[in-house]
Amino acid sequence: MKINIKYGLPFIELEVTFRGNKLLLENVLLDTGSAGTVFNANIVEKIGVVPEENDTVDTIRGVGGVEYVYVKKFEAIQFGESRQENFEVEIGNMDYGMEIAGILGFDFISAAKLVIDMENMMVYSAK
Structure with missing residues (x-):
């Protein structure tokens, strides 16, 4: 998957499924410095969260x-x-002064064994 730079930070997009409802999240910050994954409450409420x-x-x-x-x-x-199944995520307001749908944290990055390739601006699984 391609990394897009916005606000000088690495952003990706991903799809989430909650109680059978799917949603594409754009503007998700790829953040190895965040222990957990967080989604924007205003965005994921569209699928019943x-x-x-x-x-x-x-x-x-x-x-x-x-x-x-x-x-x-x-x-x-x-x-x-x-694909990670039955994955716990924190839901918050995420009022950070920029358009952001979520933060993909180290918990997901490590569970999915993601490799961040900055030379080619790509993220892929080592599995």
Whole structure:
């Protein structure tokens, strides 16, 4: 999959499946410095991802400060040839001053054994 540079950062696109509903997410930051994967609540609500009574609520910390998130398990996250099933993702407001649908964090990058090829601006699975 091709890496696109926006705001001086590496972005990709991927497809998510939640309770049978699929959605293409564009503008997902490829971030080896983020421990977890986070999706923008305003975007994934289009396929029924909303807070529910039994969701785990947590806080995440980053350069921008602290953000409250809730955790959801997605049936699948498809990135090129890489597919992770029953993958937990944090859902938050992601009000970072730029257009962003999510952050693909180190949890997914390592589980999918992704290789980031900066010379060719590509990401692919080592599997």
